[in-house]
Amino acid sequence: MNGPVIHDAYTLPVDDNVNPYAFSVELDGQWFLQKGKMVAYYGQIGFQGIGLGRLDRLVAGSFHSPLHAAEWVVAEGKGKMVLADRAFDVNSYDLDDGNLTIRSGNLLAYQPSLALKQSIVPGFLTLIGTGKFVAASNGPVVFMEPPIRVDPQALVGWADCPTPNHHYDHEYLRGVMGGIRAHTGLGGTSGEEHQFEFVGAGTVLLQSTEDLMEEIAVGATGGTGS
Amino acid sequence: MLAVDLTGDSVKAKNGAMVAYEGDMTFKKRTGGGEGLRGMVTRRLTGEQMEVMEVKGHGTCYFADRASEINLVSLHGEKLYVEAGNLLCTDAALRTGTSFTGLRGSAQGNGLFTTTVEGTGQAALVSHGAAIVLRVTPQTPLQVDPGAYVAHTGNLKQHFQSGVNFRALIGESGGEAFQIRFEGEGLVYVQPSERNTIGGEI
Incomplete structure (x- = not known):
C-alpha cells in the first residue's frame, strides 16, 4: 500500500x-x-x-x-x-x-x-x-439553472440571477383538513411546503444534503472573543 | 474501513472497533493500553486512557470507527505521538506509552498527556476527513490549529503560540488566537476539521 x-x-x-x-x-x-x-x-x-x-x-x-x-x-x-x-x-x-x-x-x-x-x-x-x-x-455542489424551486436547506448560493422569493404550496392549506392543519398544526406536514423560487437568468448552487453548517447568530456584538 | 490480514499474528485495536471478520479470531480485552501494570497505572494517573483489545487469529478483520477516515502510518523505529482517541489500531509489535505534552494538550482539551507509539510496524489513525501530512523542516516551521492536530512523528519541538493581544480582551480577537508551532524535522498529521477546543473559540 x-x-x-x-x-x-x-x-x-x-x-x-x-x-x-x-x-x-x-x-x-x-x-x-x-x-x-x-x-x-x-x-x-x-x-x-x-x-x-x-x-x-x-x-x-x-x-x-x-x-x-x-x-x-x-x-x-x-x-x-x-x-x-x-x-x-x-x-x-x-x-x-x-x-x-x-x-x-x-x-x-x-x-x-x-x-x-x-x-x-x-x-x-x-x-x-x-x-x-x-x-x-456538505457533499459536492450541484449547479442548476432557473426557473427552479429549491429547498431552503439545500441552497448554497446563487449567481447572477435576481434574488429568490418564497414559494408556499397553497394546495396543502386548503379545504377543511387544510384549515385544521393551518390553525392547529395537526395532521402533519411533509416538510416540503416551503421553497425558494428562482426566476430569470443565472446559476443556482445546491448541496446534496439538507444538513446546514452551524450558523453563528448574527447581530451579537463582541463576537466569540469573550 | 480498515482490513487487516492476520496469519496467526495479532494486532492491538481500540475496543469495539471491529465491525466484521472472516476466519478465526479471538478478541482479548487488554487493560490500560496494553503495556503492563506500570502502563496501566500511568494511564489511570494521566487520564490518557485507552481501551485496547488484542485480536489474534487467521483471516481478515475489519475495523472502523464512526465513519472516520483511516490513515495508515508506517513506523521504522521512530516514535509517533497521537491522541488516544485518534488511534484505531497498531501492530502488536509496536509499543505504546504515554508522554507529557504540556500546554498543547490542555489547550486542545485533551489533557496534559498524549499516547506514543514506538517500534517498527504500522499504526492506523482515525481523523475527521482524510488527514493531510505536512513536513516540517528547520527552514519551514509549521503552525497548526490545536483543533486540527491529529498526530506527529519525528524530532519536533512544539511551542504554544498565542496571538492574544489587548484587542482580544475587548472582543476583537483574531479568531485564530492559539496555534501549536512545530520546529525541527518531522511530519505532522492534520485533519481538515476542527474539534471543539477550549482555546478554539477564542
Missing part, C-alpha cells in the same frame, strides 16, 4: 485543493478568512480581527457586513495556509466582475479584491467584484 502524500511548504498547491476537504492558499498580502477555518500554515502570517485600526481602509473597501464582523478575520503576511471546515467539501471559485450570493456559514475565505456585502436574504452574503473565494458544501 502506498503511503500518504507528504506535503511540505514548497509542494503544497498554490491556491488549489490539497484534497477534497482542504484548500491551500498562497498568501502574499491579505485575505479575508472566517474564524476557525485555518487548520495549519507555513510562513509568517498574522490574524487580525476586523475593527478599527490599521485595517480600516481595507475593511472600508472590501467588507460591508457589520453583522458578520465578529466571524471574520484578516490573514496578513507571506506563506501558505491550509483551510478546511468540518471535513466538508471545499472548492474555490473565481468571480470575474460578477456577483454571487452565498450562505454565510459556507463561505470560508475571499480575496480583498472582492467586496463582501450582506444580502437582503437573511443569513446570506453577496460577493461583488473580481477575485477568488473559497466555499464549503
